[in-house]
Amino acid sequence: MDERAISLPVKCLSCNEQLTTPIVCDGCHTLYPVPQSADFFDLLSIPRTFALDSESLSRAYRSIARQIHPDTFGGDSIEARNLSTRLSAQINEAFATLRDPVKRAAYILEIAGGPSAIEVREVPGTLLGEVMMLREEIEQAQKSGDEAAMEKHRETITTRREDTLRLIADRADALWEASDEDKKAFRVLLNSIKYFDNLLAELQADPLAAGKDH
Amino acid sequence: MGEKRDIIIGIDLGTTNSLVAMADEAGPRLIAGDAESDDVIVPSVVGFDETGAMQTIGTSARAHAIERPTTTVHSIKRLMGRGFADVEQEIAALPYRVEKRDAATDRDMAEVVIGARSFTPPEVSALILRHLKQRAEKHFGHPVSRAVITVPAQFDDAQRQATRDAGQIAGLEVVRIVNEPTAAALAYGLDRKEDATIAVYDLGGGTFDISILRLEDGVFEVLATNGDTHLGGDDFDNALIALFAEEIRDQFGVEITSPTIKQQLRTLSENIKKRLSDRDEAQIEIAIGNDKVYRKTITRNAFEQMIAPFVIRTLDACSRAMKTASLTPGDIDQVVLVGGSTRVPYVRKRVAEVFNTKPYTALNPEHVVGLGAGVQASILSGIERDVLLLDVTPLSLGIETLGGAMGKLIAANVKIPCQASETFTTFKDGQTNIKINVLQGERELAKDCRSLGVFELGGVPPMPAGLPKISVTFLIDQNGILNVSAKEQRSGKAASIQIIPSHGLTRDEVKRMEQEAITHAREDMAAHHLIDVRTTLAFDLNKVESMLHRHSSQFDETEIEDFRQRIAELRTFAQSCDDPTKINERREAFNHSTLPLAERAMTAALSGSVATDDGDNIQAPPSN
Structure with missing residues (x-):
């Protein structure tokens, strides 16, 4: 577990109640800008771990969203309303990032000080050859309209993606104490997901839907 | 959280009909014209005299549409926030005069011309809003100054801005713009507090929206939205009109040009569509002059074949929305129908097929959005504290990059409020202004997307090219409306932004x-x-x-x-x-x-x- 302390104003400056999240007071609904040191886990007041269950994540998100959404600050000052809009945008980004396992893993790597996708572009050694072969086969199946072959490819790639994701999940929570080398290896694994996603998009039956998705 | 404030009303400003709602501890209610009548619907029609002075609104204006086609304005919503070029095709079908606005040479806007006066679409909408405002004021016995107004989920920033402008012109502060299908879900879900996944299928006169929501612990979370701002029951009418016009031409060699006969054909087609909802066939008879009478019998089957292509387009959008939400028909607990066009049996049948569930029809599809606007008004005024709405942005937002591509900053279907930042710099030494073309849409090229306007960053300190760093934040608020702010990173000073809307009105x-x-x-x-x-x-x-x-x-x-x-x-x-x-x-x-x-x-x-x-x-x- 990460040991960084976040600089919470421990008590609400307005009503002196204990704060349970860094951005809003449970008691009097006073809002606070996001502290520099707070990360997405802090914002949602959830444990800093990859192994989140999506139910409790959603519940945490809804509970905070309810307290800071601009609709609940309709009668307050323009400053409070603007702050609630900005905080909501940040909470929404936090939730969207942590809900998606790939984005969550990448985010943990980022706050654990690992390399970004721009700094390390490598993918696992055998992946490029594998992807090239798959792409050729997909193109052929598309040309001949071989639905069965397409479906088979879809299954294969989905399985490969899931397997990779499992490796990522296994290593993610060790990132806080991991060596630079391990962090780089983790980034390499993460990079391979993008290749699987691109292949799956190519297999997309409805090109219009594919366009709207990303 | 707020002292006692003045009342907020909820308004469904529709293409065909509008409604005004209120809400108190007893829940949302639609406001009727007078105490004796339970007529809550105000047709979105404004009747003028030849000089352009407003005469009537609503039912009485609609009653005169056939005799006064050129001074009766309907379907103004179709022109809201759009350029003249965008709507040229629709204008051809409108009996009143619409021209390119020349008062704004830097922008592409349409305006309605009646006699010596001209009106931008927000000004016409404002007349309808003022009427609804007065209806509410009569009901309460005191002035009303704040409103929630609903818009199609697929409305872009310019269309939302235009709606807000219309409110301001009518003397209403628009405290919230809410998406119509989301409002419908609020009205639907209010009595049923149990958790559910709901699909709202909203087929109105001119627009189609499909939204999928998750209702949990009183929070309405929109998972995905899709649709088409140019698809609706009007297309069904137009298909009928086109058929009649063609047969009249073939049988009698007559081209229909008179606005009166055009309007008559439209009214007849609307009625046929309604009759075919509970009958297997319908006849029309229309005198086209010189003792010639055109007669036609339309069977329900033939009508269904005519509208099938439009209905299929809506079903495709439903599939896309489910895909975006990573759901299958089996995950949808309830389908709520909204909009008058969902009264067509064929529409109901096909919707039931695609979601594999019988649609919920207990709510009046023409009232449900108005009621939902009332619910949202009660949330904002603090009467309803258990419910919260979390919506998404319907369209991707981006900027035009070098070479004319669309550089996406915020993806479609992302929860709002949301924000993204981008850093800009200069290309020439000493350059003090930077222009950014802001876009909305799903296409790859800037020219295929909608331009919201050009944002001009001013006050950039004169420096060698590439040195200034201006960080621009694009924030889409809970109304789905864009707010832009900019900061020069070296000086930390806020840069000024001047916005030239592509199709909208300036603040002044x-x-x-x-x-x-x-x-x-x-x-x-x-x-x-x-x-x-x-x-x-x-x-x-x-x-x-x-x-x-x-x-x-x-x-x-x-x-x-x-x-x-x-x-x-x-x-x-x-x-x-x-x-x-x-x-x-x-x-x-x-x-x-x-x-x-x-x-x-x-x-x-x-x-x-x-x-x-x-x-x-x-x-x-x-x-x-």
Whole structure:
């Protein structure tokens, strides 16, 4: 577990109640800008771990969203309303990032000080050859309209993606104490997901839907 | 959280019909025109006179659409926030005049021209909003100044801005813009607090929306939205109209050009569509001049074949929405139907097929959005504290990059409020301005997306090219409306932003229109008043004239001559004077002077000394 302390104003400056999240007071609904040191886990007041269950994540998100959404600050000052809009945008980004396992893993790597996708572009050694072969086969199946072959490819790639994701999940929570080398290896694994996603998009039956998705 | 505030009303500003709702502790209710009637629907139709003065709104305006096609404005929502070029095709189908607005040379906007006056679409919408506002004020007995207004989920930033502008012109602060399907879900879900996944299928007159929501612990979370701002029941009507026009041309060699016949065809087609909802066939008969009559029988089957392509487009959008939400039909617990066009049985059948569940039809599909607007109003005014709405942005937002590509900053279907930042720099030494073309849409090239406008960053410190770093934050608020702020990173100073909307009004224009709307309303009211006063005077003068005639034996010659002369003078005066107060004063003085005459006439009539062949024409002038 990460040991960084976040600089919470421990008590609400307005009503002196204990704060349970860094951005809003449970008691009097006073809002606070996001502290520099707070990360997405802090914002949602959830444990800093990859192994989140999506139910409790959603519940945490809804509970905070309810307290800071601009609709609940309709009668307050323009400053409070603007702050609630900005905080909501940040909470929404936090939730969207942590809900998606790939984005969550990448985010943990980022706050654990690992390399970004721009700094390390490598993918696992055998992946490029594998992807090239798959792409050729997909193109052929598309040309001949071989639905069965397409479906088979879809299954294969989905399985490969899931397997990779499992490796990522296994290593993610060790990132806080991991060596630079391990962090780089983790980034390499993460990079391979993008290749699987691109292949799956190519297999997309409805090109219009594919366009709207990303 | 807030002291006691003034009331917030909820408005469904529709292409065809509009409604106004209120909410209190007892829940949301639609407001009817008067206490005796339960008619809550206001047709979104504005009737003008030939000079462009507003005459009627709603049902009475719609009633005159056939006889006054060129001065009756309907479907104005289709023009909201759009450029003239965007809507040229639709304009061809409109019987009233729409032109390119030349008051704004830097922008592409349309305006409605009636007589000597012209109106931008927000100004016409404002007339409808003002009517709804007045309806609510009459209900409450005090002024109302804040409103929630619903828009199609697929409305872009310009269309949302235009709606907000319309509110301001009507004297309403639009505290929230809510997506129509989301509002419908609020109305649907209010009584059912259990968790569920809901699909809202909203097929209105001009737009189609599909939204999928998750309702959990009183939070309505939109998972995905999709749709088409140019698909609706009007397309069903147009298919019928096109068929009739074609057959009339083939059978009689007549091209339909008259706005009156066009409007008549439209009204007939709408009625046929409605009749085919509970019958297997419907006939029409239309006189096209020269004793020629066009007759046609349409079967439900034929009608369904005609509308199938449109319905299939809606079903494709449903599939895309489910895909975005990573759901399958089995995950959808309930399908809620919204919009008048969902009364068409074929639509219901196909929707049931695609979601594999029977749609929920207990709510009136034409009322549900208005009710939902009322729910949202009660959330904002703090009456309803258990419910919260978390919506998404319908379209991707981006900027035009070098080479004319669309550089996406915020993806479609992302929860709002949301924000993204981008750093900009200069290309020339000493450059102090940077222009950014902001786009919305799903296409790869900037020219295929909608331009929201050009944002001009000013006050960039003069430096060698590439050195200034201006960080621009694009924030989409809970209304789905874009707010942009900029900061020069070296100096930390906020950079100024000037926005030139592509199809919208500037802040100054909206302010001016708000003033003008009040003046116009006064002018229109004054014009109306003047006409009323003149009519009353003419009525009184005729009455006296007729009395003088019928009871001539009771009066002497000079008396009669004197009155005739004064009547003639007053008639001339009424035409030349445009001050209703002066006309009224003269009328009252004149009526007063005729009192003795009337008394004599009455006495004579009662004593039977006069033959009263049609004595009921005699009326005493008002005695006060």
